Amino acid sequence: MTAAALETRNLTRRFGGLTAVDDVSMTLASGRLNAIIGPNGAGKTTFFNLVTGELRADAGSVTAHGVALTNLPPHRIVRAGVSRTLQIKSVFGGLTVADNVRAAVMAHEGVMSPFRSILSYGAISRRVADLIAEVGLERYADTKAQTLSYGDVALLELALALANEPKLLLLDEPVCGMGPQETERAVAKIKDVARRTDVVIIEHDMEVVFSIADHILVMAQGAILAEGTPAEISANAKVQETYLGAAEDED
Amino acid sequence: MSAAVNRAALLVLAAALLAVPQFLPLLNAGFWTNVVTEILIWSLLATSVNLLFGYVGLLSFGQALYFGFGMYGAALAVTHWNAGFWGGTLAGIVAATLMAVVAGVLAVRLTWHYFAIITVVFSLIFYFAAMSAKPITGGDDGLSFSAPPVFDAFGLKLTLADTVTQYYVVLGLTALCYGLLWLILRSPLGLRFEAVRENDRRARLIGINVYLCRLTAFILAGAVAGLAGALFAFFGRYASASYMFYHVSGEATVWAIVGGVGTLLGPLFGTALLIVFRELVSTVWENYLFAVGALTVLVVMFAPRGLAGLWSDGLAKLSGRSASQPDPQAGAAEAPR
Numbered sequence: 004m005t006a007a008a009l010e011t012r013n014l015t016r017r018f019g020g021l022t023a024v025d026d027v028s029m030t031l032a033s034g035r036l037n038a039i040i041g042p043n044g045a046g047k048t049t050f051f052n053l054v055t056g057e058l059r060a061d062a063g064s065v066t067a068h069g070v071a072l073t074n075l076p077p078h079r080i081v082r083a084g085v086s087r088t089l090q091i092k093s094v095f096g097g098l099t100v101a102d103n104v105r106a107a108v109m110a111h112e113g114v115m116s117p118f119r120s121i122l123s124y125g126a127i128s129r130r131v132a133d134l135i136a137e138v139g140l141e142r143y144a145d146t147k148a149q150t151l152s153y154g155d156v157a158l159l160e161l162a163l164a165l166a167n168e169p170k171l172l173l174l175d176e177p178v179c180g181m182g183p184q185e186t187e188r189a190v191a192k193i194k195d196v197a198r199r200t201d202v203v204i205i206e207h208d209m210e211v212v213f214s215i216a217d218h219i220l221v222m223a224q225g226a227i228l229a230e231g232t233p234a235e236i237s238a239n240a241k242v243q244e245t246y247l248g249a250a251e252d253e254d
Numbered sequence: 255m256s257a258a259v260n261r262a263a264l265l266v267l268a269a270a271l272l273a274v275p276q277f278l279p280l281l282n283a284g285f286w287t288n289v290v291t292e293i294l295i296w297s298l299l300a301t302s303v304n305l306l307f308g309y310v311g312l313l314s315f316g317q318a319l320y321f322g323f324g325m326y327g328a329a330l331a332v333t334h335w336n337a338g339f340w341g342g343t344l345a346g347i348v349a350a351t352l353m354a355v356v357a358g359v360l361a362v363r364l365t366w367h368y369f370a371i372i373t374v375v376f377s378l379i380f381y382f383a384a385m386s387a388k389p390i391t392g393g394d395d396g397l398s399f400s401a402p403p404v405f406d407a408f409g410l411k412l413t414l415a416d417t418v419t420q421y422y423v424v425l426g427l428t429a430l431c432y433g434l435l436w437l438i439l440r441s442p443l444g445l446r447f448e449a450v451r452e453n454d455r456r457a458r459l460i461g462i463n464v465y466l467c468r469l470t471a472f473i474l475a476g477a478v479a480g481l482a483g484a485l486f487a488f489f490g491r492y493a494s495a496s497y498m499f500y501h502v503s504g505e506a507t508v509w510a511i512v513g514g515v516g517t518l519l520g521p522l523f524g525t526a527l528l529i530v531f532r533e534l535v536s537t538v539w540e541n542y543l544f545a546v547g548a549l550t551v552l553v554v555m556f557a558p559r560g561l562a563g564l565w566s567d568g569l570a571k572l573s574g575r576s577a578s579q580p581d582p583q584a585g586a587a588e589a590p591r
């Protein structure tokens with residue numbers, strides 16, 4: 004039996020009186036594209052922050068592909084093969100696209116020689132070029148990241164997240180804020196990546212979720228409300244009531 | 255094209271610096287040579303600020319502490335251990351580096367104003383400690399010593415008493431220091447620094463140990479400030495606790511920002527501009543600090559990336575491209591939120 008892509012036991016995080024993630028135990032099987040949906044404030048992002056070590060859990064444990072991640076610092080979790088993108092896209096704005104990706108590849112390879120030029124690493128430069136090509140940003144390689152369009156920033160962030168050859172990739176609202184064309188491009192890329200990496204995606208766009216997810220978890224008020232295939236979730240009355248119906252009103 | 259211009263400008267700068275003792279004394283024997291010597295030394299302190307603020311995004315107001323340790327390291331090694339010039343310089347760098355390790359382990363856990371405050375607190379603690387440890391440090395009066403020769407063998411004796419020799423020794427060490435930093439800043443370590451400066455959260459999420467990275471920069475900055483302090487001690491044959499005070503740190507921060515942080519040589523030009531300005535104005539107006547302040551405000555308002563920013567914008571204009579090549583095809587249709 005292969006280990007689950009992501010497994011949590013009794014994961015809990017409180018902010019003052021608010022329990023943002025409330026005793027969450029889940030097992031997400033490997034080889035599926037998993038999605039987490041739920042209304043704003045349900046605790047989805049906080050859940051990711053607990054997995055990546057950016058927030059400490061008040062209780063509970065996290066395991067990815069059999070590796071215990073609980074209480075590891077974020078950079079160690081990244082080195083254990085877990086990557087993520089952020090709800091608010093986050094790259095190195097003042098650096099070129101190539102240097103963005105190079106920084107990520109070099110961090111992954113653990114090179115930090117203080118006296119060799121960054122351009123003297125042939126294998127790394129090739130991998131940087133491959134990653135840039137993979138997300139289709141070749142013509143922006145020497146452009147500063149802060150001048151990219153929103154959709155391109157998201158693709159660059161994806162390239163950064165792929166630089167550590169992740170076994171588990173967490174995507175927080177990857178198409179939020181994108182136009183229809185950009186969304187299409189990003190969704191295609193995510194599907195592509197999901198063929199070789201386990202992906203967990205948080206997404207508000209129901210059309211996107213139901214078209215790409217193999218397995219859906221519904222979160223509300225810090226807890227898991229329901230879990231199942233897209234067909235099961237759309238037939239679930241409890242979900243209809245608390246979320247799917249409400250989402251229509253939101254927009 | 256701008257790379258070629260920059261290379262040419264660097265050659266001109268190097269040639270000009272090498273020629274300083276030949277030309278400046280014509281104006282006023284020795285005086286201006288010493289001013290440039292001083293600029294070179296102080297520019298290293300500004301560079302120390304730049305390494306932190308310009309490369310890992312930490313604004314320090316306490317770099318004078320490591321300058322002070324560099325001064326005393328050199329002065330005490332010469333007076334008590336009979337160290338020569340090179341031994342004294344090394345002692346200064348080592349003393350400053352050790353102090354930076356101790357302070358850095360605590361300080362780089364913090365960022366922004368918390369970091370700024372703790373750097374000031376550290377420098378104040380040691381300022382008062384040095385002030386009160388009069389038997390060792392000379393306190394307010396400082397510690398005078400006579401500078402050992404720089405080189406004394408094969409019948410050749412080079413001493414700092416000769417203004418021109420002193421200038422070339424300082425120029426050589428300063429250039430060596432900038433050369434090493436140039437290597438470091440274009441290396442994988444330098445790229446790590448920049449990643450941390452640009453976005454420390456993303457830096458963590460690509461697997462960088464941000465704390466260690468900032469600590470490395472902090473220690474490096476301490477060593478550079480220590481070299482500056484040691485050279486300044488030899489330059490004045492004197493060490494004093496008053497150089498640890500935070501107004502010295504503040505001045506270095508101003509020089510760095512006026513020159514342009516995040517560029518290797520920006521702080522050198524910032525230091526040069528403000529020290530030359532001070533030398534010129536202070537002879538005719540005793541409240542020259544107002545003028546320095548006004549000049550600083552002007553630069554910060556109209557050239558927020560400092561002199562280095564003005565330079566690269568100017569180059570970009572000359573070569574007919576804007577500095578931040580916006581892409582004609584992107585952005586317009588799908589505006590960022």
Ligand SMILES: Nc1ncnc2c1ncn2[C@@H]1O[C@H](COP(=O)(O)OP(=O)(O)O)[C@@H](O)[C@H]1O
Nearest residue numbers: 018021023041042043044045046047048049050
């Ligand atoms: N750092 C924080 N400090 C305090 N409260 C927080 C913090 N992060 C999230 N929260 C709160 O936790 C709840 C869950 O937030 P979040 O995980 O961002 O929800 P989602 O991503 O599902 O929209 C919200 O009520 C939010 O206000």
Ligand SMILES: [Mg+2]
Nearest residue numbers: 047048049090
């Ligand atoms: Mg969220």
